[in-house]
Amino acid sequence: MQKQNRFLCIHAHFYQPPRENPWLEEIEIQDSAYPYHDWNERVTAECYATNLTARIQDSSNQITRIVNNYAQISFNFGPTLLSWAKVHAPDVYEGVLEADRLSAKRFSGHGSAISQAYNHMILPLANRRDKETQVKWGIADFESRFGRRPEAMWLPETAVDLDTLEVLAAEVVSYTILAPRQAKAVRAVGSDAWTDVSAERSTPVALMCAGCLPAGRSIYSSTTAPFRRRSRLSNY
DSSP states (O other), X not given: OOOOOOOOOOEEEXXXXXXXXXXXXXXXXXXXXXXXXXXXXXXXXXXXXXXXTEEEEOTTSOEEEEEOGGGTSEEEEOHHHHHHHHHHOHHHHHHHHHHHHHHHHHTXXXXXXXXXXXXXXXXXXXXXXXXHHHHHXXXXXXXXXXXXXXXXXXXXXXXXXXXXXXXXXXXXXXXXXXXXXXXXXXXXXXXXXXXXXXXXXXXXXXXXXXXXSTTSOXXXXXXXXXXXXXXXXXXX
8 A cells, every 4th residue: 555645734723812002001910820820821831831842752751852833733822912922921932933944944945834914903893004004004014024924824813704715815824724614615736527525524725716716816825724736716
């Protein structure tokens, strides 16, 4: 039997909303986050910092090496979270930036980090001007931190419509990430036969909305399943 190569890509979405008191511009004590001062600090200690120094153990539970998980996966951090981390968790902040640089060496120049719409706004509910603002701000924030143009953008809750995709394509964003059931139908490139995937729990393809956007642009989207072939996206 011929050996078949399979690939798995994990994407991790990290986000915290602004928790600062607007009058004090500082986060007040949040009792539910005890023993930490607030939930930003607690999640940072239990998740963000831990992923920077993940322990690899052998069968005897002995640590064999420590790795930066962010350099091995696809990930995005919300701009508001990175703004907080830069001030209050600078080691974590710098570790995330370093992970993107390391991943670019590992993945032929493609950094693991992707951008996010600036605030956690559900973009299909926004008007065109607000969509454009969220996308442009998200790209500008990413460039200021990671020192490169983002190849992709995470949309909050993976909420999307054709107008949102048009805004992404206009900013030369190559792809976005969707939940498995967001595609209605797919077809292989060059084929006229459409397959209804609206009831599927996963869509094991990389989808391409080819020339279907209002201005005739194209954009790719990926799902949580392995990519086996290109397909064209008919609807979200």
